[in-house]
Amino acid sequence: MNRFDLLNKIQNILKDNLVICNIGLPSQELYKINDQPNFFYMLGSMGLSSSIGLGLSLSQNKHVISIDGDGSVLMNMNTLATIGNRAPSNYTLLIIDNGSYGSTGDQRTFTDENTSLKDVAIGAGCKNVVECSGDETVNELSKAIEDQNNSYVIISKINSGNVKIDPIPLNPITIRDRFRKFIGIVKYL
Amino acid sequence: MKISKKIIDNLKKGGVDFYLSVPCKLLANMIDILEKDKDVYYSAVPREEEGMGICAGAYLGNKFPCIMMQNTGIGNSVNAIVSLLQLYQMPVVFLISYRGTPGEPVGAQGGMAKITEDILQTLRIPMLHCSSENDLEKISTFSKHAKVVESPVAILCDFNLMKDDK
Numbered sequence: 001m002n003r004f005d006l007l008n009k010i011q012n013i014l015k016d017n018l019v020i021c022n023i024g025l026p027s028q029e030l031y032k033i034n035d036q037p038n039f040f041y042m043l044g045s046m047g048l049s050s051s052i053g054l055g056l057s058l059s060q061n062k063h064v065i066s067i068d069g070d071g072s073v074l075m076n077m078n079t080l081a082t083i084g085n086r087a088p089s090n091y092t093l094l095i096i097d098n099g100s101y102g103s104t105g106d107q108r109t110f111t112d113e114n115t116s117l118k119d120v121a122i123g124a125g126c127k128n129v130v131e132c133s134g135d136e137t138v139n140e141l142s143k144a145i146e147d148q149n150n151s152y153v154i155i156s157k158i159n160s161g162n163v164k165i166d167p168i169p170l171n172p173i174t175i176r177d178r179f180r181k182f183i184g185i186v187k188y189l
Numbered sequence: 190m191k192i193s194k195k196i197i198d199n200l201k202k203g204g205v206d207f208y209l210s211v212p213c214k215l216l217a218n219m220i221d222i223l224e225k226d227k228d229v230y231y232s233a234v235p236r237e238e239e240g241m242g243i244c245a246g247a248y249l250g251n252k253f254p255c256i257m258m259q260n261t262g263i264g265n266s267v268n269a270i271v272s273l274l275q276l277y278q279m280p281v282v283f284l285i286s287y288r289g290t291p292g293e294p295v296g297a298q299g300g301m302a303k304i305t306e307d308i309l310q311t312l313r314i315p316m317l318h319c320s321s322e323n324d325l326e327k328i329s330t331f332s333k334h335a336k337v338v339e340s341p342v343a344i345l346c347d348f349n350l351m352k353d354d355k
Contacts, residue, residue: 020246040249044272048242052273055246055254058230059207078235082243086232176249176277185251
């Protein structure tokens with residue numbers, strides 16, 4: 001199973017929640033599979049999906065899923081400590097860990113060598129850290145959303161590999177405003 | 190405490206209700222005030238760039254965020270400012286302790302001080318430079334301006350203004 005297969009499998013769970021999606025192929029694949037106004041596609045700032053989702057979950061009550069990647073989490077590992085100490089129960093971090101920098105040509109990341117993001121997350125103080133296969137991810141993600149008393153970090157171990165895909169045609173303000181309209185903040189659209 | 194209280198009061202008057210900080214001794218009094226304030230959210234964060242991301246999420250969730258940091262933090266955050274906050278036009282207030290300005294005892298802080306305003310200017314971030322107590326009155330209007338122009342803005346607080354705020 002690669003990232004595109006996994007996103008296909010979890011799309012029905014995602015469509016009812018606020019989703020912050022990582023820059024590059026993850027966002028492009030998600031857009032292609034089933035574009036929704038409650039999906040915030042990152043067009044820059046690699047590494048910050050987890051942090052953006054954390055800020056969003058601290059600011060309103062709807063459930064937030066940050067879709068991040070192993071390469072991106074490795075770039076912003078300090079935020080696992082912030083999540084470990086501050087994440088509210090409406091926050092789930094889904095790390096799609098394919099051991100590869102998929103958007104830049106599938107160079108190996110350190111999770112394909114010695115680094116365990118599960119151990120890092122636990123060490124950083126995160127509660128409910130789950131490492132699972134791609135197939136198990138649907139179930140684990142559903143459980144995380146249903147549990148209204150705890151935040152979760154799910155590390156989904158899948159294979160590398162991408163599908164051929166176009167850049168997202170939406171402009172950033174469109175992504176921003178339709179997302180905020182879904183939450184109920186923007187009234188003018 | 191008088192200066193720090195005035196800064197927080199003006200930020201709150203400007204609508205800011207979500208605060209993060211990467212600590213600085215010049216920000217210590219403000220952090221003390223915010224930790225006791227039940228009306229607003231406050232948390233420390235380990236790194237400024239990450240703070241920019243959390244602020245972006247807070248803005249999406251209808252908060253008006255502020256990140257407090259040393260001017261060195263701007264250097265840590267340039268890509269997040271440009272390709273997140275500015276790309277999506279997100280208002281965020283940067284409350285910056287301006288280390289390396291006159292009165293600063295640590296010589297090594299001078300390097301970032303020399304280029305801080307140049308970086309902010311290059312990024313086209315509106316600046317409010319506070320060097321005396323009177324300047325602090327401008328903070329509330331300046332914060333509201335961030336929302337009007339949908340842009341991050343920077344408030345620079347000089348070393349000498351903050352150092353004796355006992």
